Amino acid sequence: MSAETLVQLLYLVSTALFILSLRWMSDPETARKGVFSGVAAMTLAVAGTLAGVIATGGTHYWWILGAFALGAAVGYPLAQVPLTAVPQRTALSHAFGGLAAGLVGTAKFFLYFGQRNEAALAPFIVVALVAEVLLGFLTFTGSLLAAGKLQEVKWIPQRPVTYPLQNVSNLALFALALGLGVALVLHPLAPWAPWAFGGISVLSLAFGVLLIIPIGGADMPTVISILNAYAGLSAVAMGFVLNNKLLITAGALDGSSGLILSVIMCKAMNRSFFNVLFGAFGQAQTKAADDEQKVYKADTTESAAQIMEQASLVVIVPGYGMAVAQAQHKVRELYDLLKKRGVTVKFAIHPVAGRMPGHMNVLLAEAEIPYDDLVEMDEINGDMPQADVALIIGANDVVNPAARADKSSPIFGMPIIDADKARTVYAIKRSKNPGFAGIDNELYFLDKTFMLFGDAKAVVGELARKLAGEGGH
Structure with a gap:
């Protein structure tokens, strides 16, 4: 086998592995295999290039090895x-x-x-x-x-x-x-x-x-x-x-x-x-005079825990606030405690929740929450009217009813998770500031909505402690 044939064969196998990597990463069950396939594909690609340089009598292959080492030195800490x-x-x-x-x-x-x-x-x-x-x-x-x-x-x-x-x-x-x-x-x-x-x-x-x-x-x-x-x-x-x-x-x-x-x-x-x-989406909006009169209804974690403990279905809507607070492991604790009490718990995943595609899926998977309980927006919306509680953790624009009703809103027409159709809504927020769209969330001013202000990790942890404490009585 000639050197050129070997190089092309390595490239062919690498191409196949790249394709398989994308295919496998489209499914959570095979995603890990997809990652390894991508790594193997890139390794073969570099090896093929290096083999081609050596076979043609090139003397600059040390530059390739040096670049490979430099890339690995930068890439390893980035992976951490x-x-x-x-x-x-x-x-x-x-x-x-x-x-x-x-x-x-x-x-x-x-x-x-x-x-x-x-x-x-x-x-x-x-x-x-x-x-x-x-x-x-x-x-x-x-x-x-x-x-x-x-x-x-x-x-x-x-x-x-x-x-x-x-x-x-x-x-x-x-x-x-x-x-x-x-x-x-x-x-x-x-x-x-x-x-x-x-x-x-x-x-x-x-x-x-x-x-x-x-x-x-x-x-x-x-x-x-x-x-x-x-x-x-x-x-x-x-x-x-x-x-x-x-x-x-x-x-x-x-x-x-x-x-x-x-x-x-x-x-x-x-x-x-x-x-x-x-479109410069996300510019701060000028508040109308009547918006100034709107007030939030705050509640305690003890009251929220009691309501959730008595629920049949709790739908959790994660957002960027959960990511910032690194609250996914506390969310897992809350999930486990509710499941032990016979409560059905689902996670409503909006396609653009977070700051990259699949951001919420990745975080919840890290906390080892069963993937079957992560439900996409189109599927979960049909269940929202039967939900006793919608618990919103750091999400904002993706649950704003203005997207459905307010034609003047910059997010009008954007598909949202219908959290407002749940019987009771609890929303965890760090502050009263609007989300990245720069507008107030109409959901937070509904009669059925109660606010739990604070860091998502701390608030969810407190909810879990209240549930654990009540379980001990």
Whole structure:
């Protein structure tokens, strides 16, 4: 078997494992196998590349090994972050992928330009180079900013930042970058070509920041999946530049899965891509005069525990507040205590709850809550009128009835969990501040709703202690 055949065989097996990884990770029962499959696929991809370099007499394979070691040194501590930080860690991964694509594209262009290699700078390759750098650098800065927003870095505004003619100016910058790209395709070896390429790179870096600044935290799950798609597409372009079939395949899988997930996220919010990217969703709303008269009804954990103990069905609606407080293990304690008393407990999962797709599923799975009790929004809504108690833990916009009734609301039309149809509602919140959409939640002012203010972990822990204490009498 020739060295080239061996390399292509390794790439083929790696491609198959990447596909199987996505397939297995679509089901909780096979998700762990999917992770191992993805790791094996990437290991084989690196091994195949290294084998190809050695077989062709290359002497720079030590650079590959060095990069592999550096990547492992950075990746290992990133893998140790708590599950509450997975969204920002995911954004950082996208940033690294985008940066890698952008740097490879830049290196290739200047190498070919320096060699005056007209054949290597054929129109198709230059188009791929421009796409690679444009999407790669855009993903890099956009993902870094998204990670900063998710981490709630002090100097990065969490609310959307808007200014006059924002969308027009952003699109004008993007059009300028595309114009420079067209000029490069037509004249790749012109004296001004390096400057044009540098201009595309700078505009791409700037556009990534400008694209994310007007996006609020409520849209972060969709933004994460869109950035995932951008990173995948930049990898596809890089595959064409390097003539690497595995990169093309893996990038296409990454890009298409990110795009499909983005469609699912947008559908879950009843919004379009254009509205997510340019709608500045999450701006603080001006309160009407009658809103000032609304008051919350606070209750005690003792009273809430008594109500839940007597219930037949309790539906728990987790949200970002549960993630921030790292309350998932206390939620498991509460779940166990209620189940011991014969109470049926279900978890209502909204597709965009949290700050990344599947955020709540991951946290609850960490607490080893049976996956069968995690119910998607469309399925659980039919059971909400029979629920004796809806316990909302740090969720806000995804249970706001204004999405159904108030046409003036920025979330109007967004599918929600029908928590307001339960007989009694308890809502755990850190403060009286509105959610990321910047509006008050009408659910919290209903006669049937009672507030339990405080850190979610502390409040749920207190509920569990009250239930345990009552069980001892």
